[in-house]
Amino acid sequence: MAKRQAATAAVEVDKASFSYKNIKAIDELTLQVPRGISFGLLGPNGAGKTTLIRMLVGLLKPKSGSIRILGQTPSRQTAHLIGYMPQLPSLYTELSVIQNVNFFARVYQMNDKRQRAKRVEEVIRLVDLWQRRQDSVMKLSGGMKQRVSLACAIVHQPPLLFLDEPTVGLDPELRFTFWEHFADLTHQGTTLIVSSHTMDDAAHCDRLIFMRGGGVIAQGTPNELRKATGKADANLEDAFLYYIHREDKSV
Amino acid sequence: MFNQIFTIANRIIYQLIRDRRTMVLLVAVPLVIASIVGVSIPEKQMLDYIAPAVLAVLILFFGFLLTGISFLRERSQGTLERLMASPVSKLDIVGGYLLGFLLFAVLQTMILFFYLIYVLNVSFHGELWQIIVFEIIIGILAVCLGIFISVFARNEFQMVQFIPLIILPQMFLCGLLWPVEQMPEYLQWIARFLPLTYGVDGIRALMLQGQGLLDIGKEIGVLAGYAAGLMILASLTLRRGASA
Numbered sequence: 001m002a003k004r005q006a007a008t009a010a011v012e013v014d015k016a017s018f019s020y021k022n023i024k025a026i027d028e029l030t031l032q033v034p035r036g037i038s039f040g041l042l043g044p045n046g047a048g049k050t051t052l053i054r055m056l057v058g059l060l061k062p063k064s065g066s067i068r069i070l071g072q073t074p075s076r077q078t079a080h081l082i083g084y085m086p087q088l089p090s091l092y093t094e095l096s097v098i099q100n101v102n103f104f105a106r107v108y109q110m111n112d113k114r115q116r117a118k119r120v121e122e123v124i125r126l127v128d129l130w131q132r133r134q135d136s137v138m139k140l141s142g143g144m145k146q147r148v149s150l151a152c153a154i155v156h157q158p159p160l161l162f163l164d165e166p167t168v169g170l171d172p173e174l175r176f177t178f179w180e181h182f183a184d185l186t187h188q189g190t191t192l193i194v195s196s197h198t199m200d201d202a203a204h205c206d207r208l209i210f211m212r213g214g215g216v217i218a219q220g221t222p223n224e225l226r227k228a229t230g231k232a233d234a235n236l237e238d239a240f241l242y243y244i245h246r247e248d249k250s251v
Numbered sequence: 252m253f254n255q256i257f258t259i260a261n262r263i264i265y266q267l268i269r270d271r272r273t274m275v276l277l278v279a280v281p282l283v284i285a286s287i288v289g290v291s292i293p294e295k296q297m298l299d300y301i302a303p304a305v306l307a308v309l310i311l312f313f314g315f316l317l318t319g320i321s322f323l324r325e326r327s328q329g330t331l332e333r334l335m336a337s338p339v340s341k342l343d344i345v346g347g348y349l350l351g352f353l354l355f356a357v358l359q360t361m362i363l364f365f366y367l368i369y370v371l372n373v374s375f376h377g378e379l380w381q382i383i384v385f386e387i388i389i390g391i392l393a394v395c396l397g398i399f400i401s402v403f404a405r406n407e408f409q410m411v412q413f414i415p416l417i418i419l420p421q422m423f424l425c426g427l428l429w430p431v432e433q434m435p436e437y438l439q440w441i442a443r444f445l446p447l448t449y450g451v452d453g454i455r456a457l458m459l460q461g462q463g464l465l466d467i468g469k470e471i472g473v474l475a476g477y478a479a480g481l482m483i484l485a486s487l488t489l490r491r492g493a494s495a
């Protein structure tokens with residue numbers, strides 16, 4: 001039983017499609033993410049990254065195909081297993097940093113007051129905002145809001161984390177700290193799904209997919225993707241362009 | 252279950268309390284309006300007739316506007332999306348909003364009530380707790396109306412436009428200034444569909460005619476019916492805008 005549990009993938013998407021009215025945002029996408037790794041969703045604006053994440057967290061139902069997270073269909077029953085950081089910092093701007101984090105901790109049923117207070121402090125220190133904890137979120141800079149938003153998503157220590165462009169607007173030093181922390185999380189067994197446009201983020205992922213037009217055009221480890229270009233000094237940017245050109249030719 | 256309702260109510264209360272100016276306005280505006288009513292109507296009998304209606308109208312107005320805008324922001328700033336991906340249910344959210352805002356509604360009612368009775372010397376033959384219970388029913392209706400209408404607004408400007416559409420006609424037709432029975436027949440007919448008409452009738456009965464909650468069963472029934480209907484509509488449409 002325990003063995004089977006471990007064998008189920010963190011995320012399994014089978015030929016899932018989704019359209020907003022007349023725009024096809026996700027087109028028969030298939031994907032498997034094993035547990036305990038950081039998995040990157042890379043692609044240009046409009047590739048469907050956010051739509052895919054919204055489907056995985058259960059906000060959007062696929063029009064066809066199937067989605068499973070940790071072996072179950074996304075629903076309110078699986079909601080406590082995931083953490084979700086939306087693309088825009090979705091926070092109560094008139095509340096303080098600590099009130100925001102504490103609210104989401106309570107929403108995720110961390111009912112023990114002492115434990116909750118301890119954990120809330122821990123995550124606020126992690127995103128380096130403990131000095132600013134009493135400030136209203138509206139008084140923070142863009143990058144600081146982004147950090148509060150991350151704190152709210154991870155406060156309940158979920159086994160599966162969806163982060164929609166978590167590093168946008170962060171300075172290089174913080175970006176580095178974020179990725180260090182993400183590595184810690186995966187070592188503890190958390191699965192991370194991270195969307196991004198930047199190849200710098202991509203290099204930090206254990207595995208990644210290149211998305212375009214609602215589908216997957218390539219997947220593998222950063223090294224595999226670089227090697228496929230056939231050039232010794234290729235970076236991930238080159239790899240992405242290589243796959244786009246290859247796809248354009250085949251159409 | 253109740254835990255989550257308290258969590259959300261608690262957050263709403265903090266949001267309002269942290270905003271000092273809103274808190275001051277919440278107390279000051281009803282008193283200013285009551286004073287204007289008091290000063291502009293020198294005839295005691297007329298004042299006795301209009302003052303109770305002001306109680307009902309203000310609760311509907313503030314409940315609608317405050318929840319409408321709060322909920323609109325919950326949608327537009329993306330926190331609703333976060334909540335919908337979390338373990339809280341739609342009923343927890345509606346319940347939390349109700350509890351949070353009704354606390355302010357009760358406070359507002361009490362302040363306004365004492366001001367009317369002791370400062371403006373409005374006649375009163377009833378019991379305060381019955382008035383609070385009745386105001387809570389109007390408050391529930393107002394909160395659900397606010398959540399529901401916020402689905403149709405994309406920003407604060409649009410939300411404010413709904414006041415002349417939804418609140419003003421009710422204020423004119425509910426019998427606030429002129430008895431419904433003396434209006435043209437077709438207006439009476441329209442008034443009979445407007446919940447505020449029942450709110451005003453009910454609160455006059457409680458304050459002026461010395462009747463109790465049991466005597467105004469019809470008014471309570473109609474208001475509760477509207478509140479229940481709006482609550483269902485609010486929960487059904489709540490998700491909209493969270494992800495699309």
Ligand SMILES: Nc1ncnc2c1ncn2[C@@H]1O[C@H](COP(=O)(O)OP(=O)(O)OP(=O)(O)O)[C@@H](O)[C@H]1O
Pocket residue numbers: 020021023024025043044045046047048049050051052087197494495
């Ligand atoms: N709420 C919406 N209503 C209608 N169309 C939408 C909506 N959200 C996204 N789309 C469309 O779906 C497609 C995929 O959008 P999505 O937001 O998933 O892209 P993305 O990869 O996250 O882009 P970005 O990098 O800009 O965040 C786009 O064509 C977009 O216009």
Ligand SMILES: [Mg+2]
Pocket residue numbers: 049050051087164
């Ligand atoms: Mg996006």
